[in-house]
Amino acid sequence: MSKQLICPTDGVQVNETKVRLVAGLVLTIAIVYLLTASLWAGSLLLPLLLLIDFGLRGSEWARYSPLGYVADWLVSALNLSYKGTDQAPKRFAARIGLGFSLLIAGLQLAGSPTLIPTAVLALFAALESGLGFCAGCYVYTLYVRLFPKALN
Template identity: 35%
Template sequence: MPSAATRPGPSCPIVPDLGDETAGRIAAGLSLGLLALAAAGSWVWMILALAVDFALRATGRFAWSPVARLAGFLRRRAHLPARMINAGPKRFAAALGFLFSLGTGLAWLVGLRSLGHALAAILGLCAALEAFLGVCLACQIHPWLPWRHESGGA
């Protein structure tokens, strides 16, 4: 296991784990596909299943996440190299994915279709940016969060 000095990217005081960015981008593409299917068919069950999957990834339970497992399989099958990065920002992104997909599902359940579609569109945009361009908006926000700043004294 690499020491803190050799770890790529900034350290995270919340999550010291490393994650595979390549598999993460594939997972974003898979999530985007599931989101598009759910929105096209108005399948509340699918968006809520996606919310559960995001929750699993946000809490570090990647082995239980069908999306993370499939993404890892596809990365290996395509012979793409793993690119290890700090997992903290990606887990924060998964937590936001959980909130947006849960919000979408709940909005659809109570009949607020426009709100659900707006939340789905925001989630879809973020997933598309990650999958196709490697731009993680939540990861850009993560360093500015209050818990990211390590205390410098007593």
């Protein structure tokens, strides 16, 4: 198999500007959580918000995403341009974010440290938001190479 990236595609276009704004919101939430989790008794709230939002964006219910609503408002209020991109890699990345959010919430409930998974989530969100770099394609390519029959 070649070293080329393999990204999932479905032919449905979404606004990359909105996607990058949502990633910026995820980054902001992750940073706030990192800075306040040990200080704030209700620190499970932020991981649960991310869990719900990633769950919605990783499914057919993406239009109900709270962070998507905020990003839509920002796109409109700031009159930001539309830049189309395929939705499938973004949905795959949202599913990975869902897994990270579930891990963070579970660790929080267990009283275990959440620094590493939260920092990784923040890093991926920063790459998407700031550079438009979707780590989901790299993870998907690795998945396809490790489990080639899983897609059949």
